[in-house]
Amino acid sequence: MNAEKIPDIIIGRMPVYLRALQRMAEKGMQTTSSQELGERVSISAAQIRKDISQFGEFGKQGMGYNIPFLLDKLRAILKVDRIWDVALVGAGDMGHALARYQGFSNRGFRIVMVFDNDAAKIGQKAGEFTVQDAADMAEKIRAAGVTVAMMTVPAAAAQEVADKLAQAGVKAILNYAPISINVPPDVKVQHIDPATHLQRMTYYL
Amino acid sequence: MNAEKIPDIIIGRMPVYLRALQRMAEKGMQTTSSQELGERVSISAAQIRKDISQFGEFGKQGMGYNIPFLLDKLRAILKVDRIWDVALVGAGDMGHALARYQGFSNRGFRIVMVFDNDAAKIGQKAGEFTVQDAADMAEKIRAAGVTVAMMTVPAAAAQEVADKLAQAGVKAILNYAPISINVPPDVKVQHIDPATHLQRMTYYL
Numbered sequence: 540m541n542a543e544k545i546p547d548i549i550i551g552r553m554p555v556y557l558r559a560l561q562r563m564a565e566k567g568m569q570t571t572s573s574q575e576l577g578e579r580v581s582i583s584a585a586q587i588r589k590d591i592s593q594f595g596e597f598g599k600q601g602m603g604y605n606i607p608f609l610l611d612k613l614r615a616i617l618k619v620d621r622i623w624d625v626a627l628v629g630a631g632d633m634g635h636a637l638a639r640y641q642g643f644s645n646r647g648f649r650i651v652m653v654f655d656n657d658a659a660k661i662g663q664k665a666g667e668f669t670v671q672d673a674a675d676m677a678e679k680i681r682a683a684g685v686t687v688a689m690m691t692v693p694a695a696a697a698q699e700v701a702d703k704l705a706q707a708g709v710k711a712i713l714n715y716a717p718i719s720i721n722v723p724p725d726v727k728v729q730h731i732d733p734a735t736h737l738q739r740m741t742y743y744l
Numbered sequence: 745m746n747a748e749k750i751p752d753i754i755i756g757r758m759p760v761y762l763r764a765l766q767r768m769a770e771k772g773m774q775t776t777s778s779q780e781l782g783e784r785v786s787i788s789a790a791q792i793r794k795d796i797s798q799f800g801e802f803g804k805q806g807m808g809y810n811i812p813f814l815l816d817k818l819r820a821i822l823k824v825d826r827i828w829d830v831a832l833v834g835a836g837d838m839g840h841a842l843a844r845y846q847g848f849s850n851r852g853f854r855i856v857m858v859f860d861n862d863a864a865k866i867g868q869k870a871g872e873f874t875v876q877d878a879a880d881m882a883e884k885i886r887a888a889g890v891t892v893a894m895m896t897v898p899a900a901a902a903q904e905v906a907d908k909l910a911q912a913g914v915k916a917i918l919n920y921a922p923i924s925i926n927v928p929p930d931v932k933v934q935h936i937d938p939a940t941h942l943q944r945m946t947y948y949l
Contacts (some may be wrong), residue, residue, distance in 0.1 A: 550944060550947050550948075551944050553943070553944075553947070554937075554939070554940040554941075554943035554944055555924065555935075555940060557943065558922060558923070558924070558937070558939075558940060559923075559924060562899070562923060578926070579924055579926075580924045581924060581926060581933075616947065617943045617944075617946055617947050618946040618947060618949060619943055619946060623942070623946060625942070632840065632841035632844050632845070633841045633845070635837065635841070636837035636838045636840070636841040637938065639837050640837070640838070640938070642922050642937075642938075642939055643938070643939055646922075646939035646942075646943065647939070647942070647943060647946065648939060648942055686949060687942060687945070687946070687949075689938065689942075694767070710945075710948075710949050711942065711945035711946060711948075711949060713938055713941050713942055713945070717763060717847050717851075718763070718764075718767060719760065719763070719764060719784055719785045719786060721783070721784075721786060727945040727948050727949075728786075728945075729941040729942070729944060729945055730760075731936055731938065731941060732759075732763070732847075733842065733845070733847075733848070733894065733918055733936065734759070734763075734847055734848055734851035734852070734853060735759040735760060735763060736759075736918050736934040736936060737828070737830070737851075737852070737853055737892060737894075737916065737918055737934075738758070738759035738762065738822045738824055738851065738852060739755060739756050739758075739759055739822075739934060740892070740915075740916035740918075740932040740933075740934055741822055741823040741824060741828060741852065741892070741916060742755050742758070742821065742822050742823060743755075743915075743916075743932055744823060744891060744892075744915050744916060744932075
């Protein structure tokens with residue numbers, strides 16, 4: 540692996556390549572080219588070659604990429620050659636949808652606990668999980684060694700929840716609340732906010 | 745407005761600034777600085793000044809930004825000084841969560857129709873909407889002049905649905921299916937895929 544720090548924008552494209560390669564593998568494909576992969580993900584072949592070469596020599600000139608080999612490499616690079624336990628905070632509509640979502644397990648993640656602070660939700664089911672009291676969240680997350688979390692809480696509660704997650708040892712937070720949250724430097728945050736994504740497109744309309 | 749094409753990465757930050765400014769306005773704040781805004785969105789003050797200056801002179805040196813004025817400008821730039829009608833395709837768990845989501849209306853969007861191809865879902869409620877047969881999707885979208893859509897369909901169906909949406913005149917697609925979709929050059933796509941976002945963070949853990 541390159542000793543230089545690899546730009547975050549390149550890191551951000553790696554999961555997209557991994558997803559496309561996984562789908563190719565599921566279809567029984569054994570090899571691909573940067574051209575073919577590029578068409579699937581709408582990224583130029585040159586960009587793909589450049590991005591992947593940051594991590595090593597994973598393809599052969601004129602031979603393309605061996606899909607199972609590249610999958611293994613990308614999974615190791617993104618550290619999803621293992622399964623990460625994930626805590627879900629917020630058992631509203633979006634939390635329920637995520638708790639029931641089947642798309643995590645073959646991509647390196649599994650939800651293991653669901654929290655909410657609403658007495659009407661605590662003890663109820665969210666997918667296969669029983670919603671636990673958010674008051675005990677920090678201890679339970681810390682005891683289980685969970686370092687990845689998703690937050691589907693109202694905007695007004697998001698910063699406080701993020702603070703508690705960081706204190707509990709969480710190092711990666713996927714935030715569905717429509718607000719930016721501040722976290723310590725050693726904690727990563729990604730935001731999912733459909734209105735933000737839509738506004739990014741309406742600019743061009 | 746700058747005659748040069750403004751980089752997409754800058755466009756992508758504008759909705760984040762808009763969201764933070766909206767929250768400030770809701771709290772009754774009248775002015776802010778690039779420093780203050782930057783702390784809220786975890787982006788440097790210099791970057792914020794540079795980004796916003798791409799679109800015009802909206803702040804005064806040493807005076808900061810007038811929040812209502814900047815809000816108006818950003819809403820106009822992102823074209824959310826109006827309400828966009830949105831078609832939602834896919835009435836599964838995620839579709840239901842989006843159909844019930846309250847966070848669109850004050851940010852420029854409202855869902856107006858929900859489609860699915862599952863006979864068990866057609867005619868049922870998703871939020872306040874009655875799920876319509878996806879077979880009639882193209883005509884209904886075209887007749888209503890809807891140009892923005894969200895897709896919460898299985899990966900295997902995503903490309904076909906995207907093709908139909910593009911043919912129906914949709915110009916902006918927010919895709920929740922965990923697969924890259926290809927669209928004509930005049931159609932914008934954004935992807936929301938929690939596993940992709942999580943993988944982008946586990947790289948750093």
